[in-house]
Amino acid sequence: xxxxxxxxxxxxxEDEITKRLDIWLSQQMLDLSRSHxxxxxxxxxxxxxxxxxxxxxAIVQKGDKIIVTIPPPTPLAIEAxxxxxDILYEDDALLIINKPAGxxxxxxxxxxxxxxxxxxxxxxxSLAGIGGVQRPGIVHRLDKDTTGAxxxxxxxxxxxxxxxxxxxxxxxREYLGVVYGSPKTDxxxxxxxxxxxxxxxxxxxxxPVERGGKIAVTHWEVKERLGNFSMMLFRLxxxxxxxxxxxxxxxxYPIVGDTIYGKGRSVGVNLNGQALHAWRxxxxxxxxxxxxxxxxxxxxxxxxxxxxxxxxxGLS
Numbered sequence: 093x094x095x096x097x098x099x100x101x102x103x104x105x106e107d108e109i110t111k112r113l114d115i116w117l118s119q120q121m122l123d124l125s126r127s128h129x130x131x132x133x134x135x136x137x138x139x140x141x142x143x144x145x146x147x148x149x150a151i152v153q154k155g156d157k158i159i160v161t162i163p164p165p166t167p168l169a170i171e172a173x174x175x176x177x178d179i180l181y182e183d184d185a186l187l188i189i190n191k192p193a194g195x196x197x198x199x200x201x202x203x204x205x206x207x208x209x210x211x212x213x214x215x216x217x218s219l220a221g222i223g224g225v226q227r228p229g230i231v232h233r234l235d236k237d238t239t240g241a242x243x244x245x246x247x248x249x250x251x252x253x254x255x256x257x258x259x260x261x262x263x264x265r266e267y268l269g270v271v272y273g274s275p276k277t278d279x280x281x282x283x284x285x286x287x288x289x290x291x292x293x294x295x296x297x298x299x300p301v302e303r304g305g306k307i308a309v310t311h312w313e314v315k316e317r318l319g320n321f322s323m324m325l326f327r328l329x330x331x332x333x334x335x336x337x338x339x340x341x342x343x344x345y346p347i348v349g350d351t352i353y354g355k356g357r358s359v360g361v362n363l364n365g366q367a368l369h370a371w372r373x374x375x376x377x378x379x380x381x382x383x384x385x386x387x388x389x390x391x392x393x394x395x396x397x398x399x400x401x402x403x404x405x406g407l408s
Contacts, residue, residue: 103156113138114148117160122288122304129160137161170199170228175211180241180386185250185379187216187229188243190388193364197233197242208242216246223251231255232265232331237349237365240267241373241388253378258331264374267326267336268315268390270367270397271345272355274322279313282339286332295352296334298342308332310339316398319405321348321359323398325371336368348397361397369394 101120111119114133118126130148132138138145139159140152152158178190189208191197196207212219212229219228222245229244231254245251257263286308287299299305309329316323322345326336337353340346346354350366373386 097162099160099162101158101160103152103154103158111152112148113140113145113150113152113158116152117158118293119290120304121160122290122299125288125293127293132160132162137163169204170209170213171205172214173205173207173210174214175206177211177215180388181384185245185247186243186254186377186384187212187246188241188373188384188386191234191239191242191370193237193239193391193393196236198227198230212244218246219244222246222248223255232258234370235334235337235366235368238267238368238370239365239388239391239394240370241386242370243373243375243386245378247378250378254375257375261329262376264372265328265331265370266372266374267328268369268371268394269324269326269336269340270318270348270394270401271322271324271340272348272357273320273345274317275312275314275324275343275345279311282308282310282312282343284308284339284342286335286338296332296338298338306330306332308335308339310336312340318398318401318407321401321405337366359397359400361393361400363393363397364391367394367397 114126114130117129121129133148134146136144136146137160140150141157179187180190181188191208196203198209199207209228209230222229229246231243231245231251234240234242243254245254284298285301285305286296287303287305289295289297307330311327311329313325314322315325328335337347337350341353348354348359348367349363369388369390371388375384377384
């Protein structure tokens with residue numbers, strides 16, 4: 093995004109008359125953190141009834157019309173870092189990487205080096221600006237501690253084509269994960285909207301659409317029952333932040349090793365992150381139209397976890 097945008101909101105509930113401006117806005121704009129909203133207010137980006145308001149403590153009243161201007165993001169100065177990449181597929185238009193645990197996908201303020209984007213800029217000299225200055229070439233993302241296949245566009249045409257496939261749900265993304273518990277059925281679908289957590293802004297949560305949640309659909313299938321654990325196959329229909337982790341925890345089967353949404357119990361295996369791996373990508377090549385399938389081998393700690401659970405449950 094290169095131009096600023098404005099969002100118009102109206103206070104239409106009697107219950108809101110005792111709410112501070114920053115608190116009320118944080119409950120309406122779930123994609124923004126409260127600190128970000130406070131910064132927008134202090135920098136003169138919020139108007140209440142056409143009047144500039146720079147006080148986060150201002151009290152909103154029923155009928156108030158609030159306009160929030162979102163300035164364009166400040167481009168980051170991103171440098172190339174020579175970081176080894178595990179490449180699953182590559183040609184002139186497309187690159188598919190097997191991402192290790194601990195590797196952040198794109199830079200952010202305070203974390204400008206050592207990311208996948210830094211590594212990609214060293215590997216490819218044509219990514220600058222593709223898909224935006226801050227996320228060059230990145231079509232979708234994986235959490236820092238989620239491993240596996242992630243696709244990268246090397247041209248603008250490829251970027252647009254791959255984005256369209258994700259939006260049309262024709263690109264297939266399958267994950268393998270180990271969860272606590274054993275579902276009563278062998279497969280199912282989780283159709284629950286996801287939005288920013290109302291209290292902990294660093295987390296996501298199942299959130300009603302009317303409160304800013306976005307439609308999120310995850311299909312799952314039990315691949316192997318491991319005593320009090322299960323290895324599951326997840327297929328994403330949508331791609332919300334932390335989607336599988338939030339959904340699986342919500343239905344009572346959190347991902348093993350997930351310190352944010354999981355149980356926090358040790359399983360006796362030293363994991364590098366949560367036991368969630370982007371195992372398979374299937375997509376239409378953006379130039380040739382041919383089917384491209386990439387399988388990312390499971391990491392050693394994931395394989396060790398499964399083997400330990402098999403032994404404990406008498407399966408090996």
